Amino acid sequence: MSVLHQMVHDAVVEIHNTFNSERGDPDLERVSRLIVAGELVAAVAHDLRQPVTATEMNVSAALRLLTICVADPSSARAKSAFAEIGEALRDALLEQGRMRAALQVLEDLVRQREPVFVAVDVVALVQETLQLVMSEASARRTAIEFEIPSAVPRIIADGVLVRQALLNILMNALESTSASHSPGGPITLAVYSDDAAGVVELVITHYGPQDEVVGTSERALALARAIAEVHDALLTLEGDPQSGIAIRTRWPIRRGVLA
Amino acid sequence: MIAPENNQPLIVVIDDAAAVCRAVSRLLTASGYRTATYVRPTEYLDDAAEMAPGCVVADIRMPELDGIGLSKAMRARGIDAPIVFMTATGDVDTVVRAMKQNASDLLAKPFTADALLGAVTQALDVSHRLDDEHRALLALWRLAGRLTPREAEVCALVAGGSANKVVAARLGTTEKTIKVHRGRVMSKLAATSLADLVRMVDRLLAAESQTSIRLDGIERVRPRPIDIIVSATKQARADSPPPLDDRPTLVR
Numbered sequence: 169m170s171v172l173h174q175m176v177h178d179a180v181v182e183i184h185n186t187f188n189s190e191r192g193d194p195d196l197e198r199v200s201r202l203i204v205a206g207e208l209v210a211a212v213a214h215d216l217r218q219p220v221t222a223t224e225m226n227v228s229a230a231l232r233l234l235t236i237c238v239a240d241p242s243s244a245r246a247k248s249a250f251a252e253i254g255e256a257l258r259d260a261l262l263e264q265g266r267m268r269a270a271l272q273v274l275e276d277l278v279r280q281r282e283p284v285f286v287a288v289d290v291v292a293l294v295q296e297t298l299q300l301v302m303s304e305a306s307a308r309r310t311a312i313e314f315e316i317p318s319a320v321p322r323i324i325a326d327g328v329l330v331r332q333a334l335l336n337i338l339m340n341a342l343e344s345t346s347a348s349h350s351p352g353g354p355i356t357l358a359v360y361s362d363d364a365a366g367v368v369e370l371v372i373t374h375y376g377p378q379d380e381v382v383g384t385s386e387r388a389l390a391l392a393r394a395i396a397e398v399h400d401a402l403l404t405l406e407g408d409p410q411s412g413i414a415i416r417t418r419w420p421i422r423r424g425v426l427a
Numbered sequence: 428m429i430a431p432e433n434n435q436p437l438i439v440v441i442d443d444a445a446a447v448c449r450a451v452s453r454l455l456t457a458s459g460y461r462t463a464t465y466v467r468p469t470e471y472l473d474d475a476a477e478m479a480p481g482c483v484v485a486d487i488r489m490p491e492l493d494g495i496g497l498s499k500a501m502r503a504r505g506i507d508a509p510i511v512f513m514t515a516t517g518d519v520d521t522v523v524r525a526m527k528q529n530a531s532d533l534l535a536k537p538f539t540a541d542a543l544l545g546a547v548t549q550a551l552d553v554s555h556r557l558d559d560e561h562r563a564l565l566a567l568w569r570l571a572g573r574l575t576p577r578e579a580e581v582c583a584l585v586a587g588g589s590a591n592k593v594v595a596a597r598l599g600t601t602e603k604t605i606k607v608h609r610g611r612v613m614s615k616l617a618a619t620s621l622a623d624l625v626r627m628v629d630r631l632l633a634a635e636s637q638t639s640i641r642l643d644g645i646e647r648v649r650p651r652p653i654d655i656i657v658s659a660t661k662q663a664r665a666d667s668p669p670p671l672d673d674r675p676t677l678v679r
Contacts (some may be wrong), residue, residue, distance in 0.1 A: 217515040218444045220537035225450035228540030232457040256453055263446060303515075306443075306490050 214303045215270045219263035226260040283326040283398055290320050290368050290419070293327055294359060297334045301342065308342055311354040320361040320368050323419045325399050330419070333392040334370070337415050340389060341374035344413070367401075367418045375412040389415065436481030436551055437461045441468050441497065442513065443489040447536075451484060451513075454540055455547065468497045475501070479644035480508045482531065482550035484543070487512045487521055498528040505641045507557050509550040513538070561640050565647060567627060568640075572650030573615045579652040581608040583659035585621070586628035597663075631656055 233249040233256070240246055294316055305312050323330075341355045355374040362369055389403070396403040396417055406414045438460050442448040445466050452462040463478065465471040468485065469492055483501070487494035494512050501508065509531035514521055525533050531553055532546035574582060577598070584594045591609065595602040618624040635657050639648045 214515050217536040218447055221513075221515075222444075222446040222450040224537055224539060225447070225454040225543070229450070229454040229457040232454070252453070252457070256450075259446065259450060259453075263450075266446075306488065309490075311490075 209274075212270050212274055212300075215300070216267055218303075219266040219270075223260045223263045223267075226256040226263070230256040230260075283329055285324050285326055287322040288325045288327045288330060289322055290359060290370075291316055291318070293331055294334065294357065294370070297331050297338065298357070300335065301338045304339070305342055305355070310342055310345055312338075312357065313354050314357040316357075316359045317361065320359055321363070321421045323368050323399075323421050325419060329395045329398065333395040333417070336389060336392040336395075337372050337417075341372055341413075341415070345374045362418075365418075366421045368421060370417045370419070371414055373412050373414045392417070433461070435459055435461050436554070437463060437478065438547060439463050439465065439471055439478065439480045439483045439508075440485075441465045441471055441483065441489070442486040443467070443491075444486065447486070447513075451543065454543065455484075458544055460547070468492045468494075468500075472497070472500055472504070475504055475506055476646075477644065479641075480506075481554045482509045482511060482547060484511045484513065484547065487514045487525055487533075488516060495524050495528055498530075505639050505646060507561075507641070509553045509557075511543075511546045511550050558642065561642050564630065564634055564637070565640050565642060567630060568647070568650055568653060570616045571627075571631065571653050571656065574612060574652040574656075576652065576655055578608050578612050578615070579655035580659045581605060582612045582616070582624070582628065583656045584663055585609055585612070586625045587660055587663050589663070628656060628660070632660060 230253045233253050236249040237246045237253070294314070298312065298314060302312065338355070338357075345355060355372065358371045358373075360369045360371070389405070392415075393403045396419075400420055402416075402418045404416045406416065438455050440448055440452045440455070440462055441464075442451065443466050448464050448466055452464045455462050460481075463471075463474075463480070465474075468489055471483075472492075483497075485494050485497055489497075492500070494510070498510055501510070510528070511532045511534065512525045512530045513534050513536055514525075515536040522533060531550040534542055534546055571579070571582075580598060581594060584597060585591075589597070591605045592602045594609075595605045598605070612618070613624065616624065616627055618627060631653055637649065639646050641647075
């Protein structure tokens, strides 16, 4: 059994064991995190397959081109081949970076640790998170439209936890919308800066069964809500048949603003 | 970029993951093939009329138009190039849908260079075989295209097993006239015997749904006399299906 499969297996066992736990259960955060990890294993595996394929192709091409160089090193063809080998290896290195990033996401998700509050660039964090879910969205044929201003104030937060909360909300939106619509979506994500209130607001809207607003979505969003609470942030759900389900999170620019 | 020989087969690579698209193309080029790459399948379809690929290597899941849709759009444009699908998901539903589209092969990402090159070689074999079949059919179309409408009718009825006098009665003319038409049909089609003629008409009927052939990037439309042969054969069968014993015996 691979590490990822073991992780999913462990998550399922823990979910069964603690499904009825109260929200104050100290294991909730980790279990919820494992749920997200389980949901994301497929997405991350997809993200890994692409760079692994590209790396295999690039390195194999480089090896083939090398035989041309060895056969007649001074020929014009060999010069072109040398240049191409350089390109192939540079691309392979880029892909290796993508693989490392995908693995880092998994590690961050399952690691249990104390929150570390630092200044976090929300725009970069949102873009990075969108990148993670895009392949899953594509697989589910769901469009994600986003509206992100070029700059918003940094927030004092634990970037890993905020990313987990965002992932949790987006994965829930993806599941909910693709279950009720085929192809699903669109999901919209908007970032606003409310300077007067000293908060940065993230609004994710999607269509889905309305009963999920108070049902399954509440449980699925438990991790996001728990993370919001750690940051003195607010998470609210609004359901509307016309505009869909809006999940609004308001993150204080400085800790304690909304407390 | 290493430039392959111009006579090498062209392989079209389509994947919305640009890095994979580039890497697959690079391997194929390093292996001696000519390639054209697209990250959007619709862009390939826009260019398709100008190209004659030996095969297409395409990702099966793309946001704008997936591999299955691409395959259907290619067929609708008369492009018969075999398709090697790539998939990063490999679920049963995807495999089944790909196979229903007559995928030449389905490669689960990540795949090895050998697997890709093997699949491409196999697809090119299929492509060559299809090309040979198309060339043979096109040659037959050219011959049959020389028939007059009346000769096309006579050709269909004679190949259907009707005697000259039956054909004459059906077309409202004399047996002598039919004999003259029949002689011209045999000559124009370069048929050496009645059995040869029957085989030719059977081949035309087998490709009845094919109204054009795309070969070497050029589209050839089926000549009108073949439409007449097809409709006259159908009409004759509908009017009086001949007993099997009356059909000329094929000598192979």
